Amino acid sequence: MSPQGPRIVLVGPMGVGKTTVGELLAERLGCTFRDTDADIVAGEGREIADIFLEDGEPRFRELERAAVREALAGHEGVLALGGGAVLDDGTRELLAEHTVVYLSMDVDEAVKRTGLNAARPLLMINPRKQWRELMEARRPLYQEVARVVVATDGRAPEEVAEAVLEALELKQA
Ligand SMILES: Nc1ncnc2c1ncn2[C@@H]1O[C@H](COP(=O)(O)OP(=O)(O)O)[C@@H](O)[C@H]1O
Ligand SMILES: O=C(O)C1=C[C@@H](OP(=O)(O)O)[C@@H](O)[C@H](O)C1
C-alpha cells in the first residue's frame, strides 16, 4: 500500500453502492470521501450523462483517467471510482499500489437496483442483456485489482460498510 493516497478505493459495477458505501465508510473511519464521477462533473460543469451524449464515451474515459490519477495521488480518505475506471490498463496498474475493495452483485440484483436509469447511459437499452455483457467483461478486471471482494446482494449499505471494515480488519471494537 502506498503511504500517501486513499485509505480505501472502492471499485465495482454501476449501482453496486460505491458512492453510498464510500460515504458511510468515510464517516466510520473519520476521514473524507471523494468520488471520481463527482470530480468529473465538478470539473466539466456537466452531468455524466451529458458528457456521454455530447462528447461520447471515449472523451468521458479520458476525463475519467485523469480524474482517477489525480484522486489516487492526492486524496487520503475513502475513494469511490466509476464502474468503468478499471477498463484502463494504466489505472489497473496504479491500483496495484492501493487497498482496493471490489463491491460485487449478481445480475438480478443489478437490474433490480438500477432499472432503467437515465443517469446511467450505458443501461438505457435492454438493461438485463447489457448487465450480463458488462459483468462478463469487467468481473475479471475488478478481481484483478481488488485485495478483497465484498458481496452486496441482499445487504443494506450499512451492512456492506461493516463487511468492508471486517474484511480489511479495520473494525474498531
Ligand atoms: N446495498 C444496497 N442495497 C440496496 N440499494 C443500494 C445499496 N447500495 C446502494 N444502493 C442504492 O443503489 C443506488 C446506486 O448506489 P450508488 O452508491 O450510487 O452506486 P455506485 O456509486 O456504485 O454506482 C442508489 O439509489 C443507492 O441508494
Ligand atoms: O460503469 C460505467 O462505465 C460507468 C459508471 C458510472 O459510475 P458509477 O459506477 O458510480 O455508477 C459513471 O462513471 C458512468 O455512467 C459510466
Ligand SMILES: [Mg+2]
Ligand atoms: Mg458512484
